[in-house]
Amino acid sequence: MNKIITTNRKAFRDYHILETIECGIELKGSEVKSIREGKININDSFARIDGGEVLLYNANITPYTQASYLNVEPIRQRKLLLHKRQINKLSMQLAQKGLTLVPLKAYFNARGFVKIELALAKGKKLYDKREDIKIREADLAVRRAMKFRIKK
Numbered sequence: 001m002n003k004i005i006t007t008n009r010k011a012f013r014d015y016h017i018l019e020t021i022e023c024g025i026e027l028k029g030s031e032v033k034s035i036r037e038g039k040i041n042i043n044d045s046f047a048r049i050d051g052g053e054v055l056l057y058n059a060n061i062t063p064y065t066q067a068s069y070l071n072v073e074p075i076r077q078r079k080l081l082l083h084k085r086q087i088n089k090l091s092m093q094l095a096q097k098g099l100t101l102v103p104l105k106a107y108f109n110a111r112g113f114v115k116i117e118l119a120l121a122k123g124k125k126l127y128d129k130r131e132d133i134k135i136r137e138a139d140l141a142v143r144r145a146m147k148f149r150i151k152k
Contacts, residue, residue: 021118
């Protein structure tokens with residue numbers, strides 16, 4: 001019953017997803033109304049742990065047009081809501097070299113709260129991306145061959 005608002009397709013292309021975690025996001029004023037209109041972009045965003053808090057950077061929430069002076073900065077740090085135990089676990093995992101926190105999707109849960117699916121990810125090398133493209137093209141060729149074979 002989750003209503004997906006946006007997904008970060010770049011994350012699946014550029015990272016190996018190791019683990020995912022659901023977290024809330026601290027929003028101000030009319031940001032929720034803007035998100036309900038689907039005006040959120042998390043493509044170039046990432047998360048970091050600063051001072052025992054998880055912060056989301058570069059997430060763009062377009063200001064709500066009818067909020068006038070109550071709008072806030074569209075690109076700002078936003079606090080992600082996690083339990084202390086989850087933050088400690090993530091910080092230990094992030095101590096490993098090459099791991100990062102990347103948002104995969106933003107959605108409304110069954111209770112109507114905005115949630116962010118955060119992933120612990122490792123960056124792909126260029127040759128990994130090429131390998132993924134080869135696998136995808138091979139699968140497509142097999143599907144086409146099977147489709148053609150079934151018609152005869």
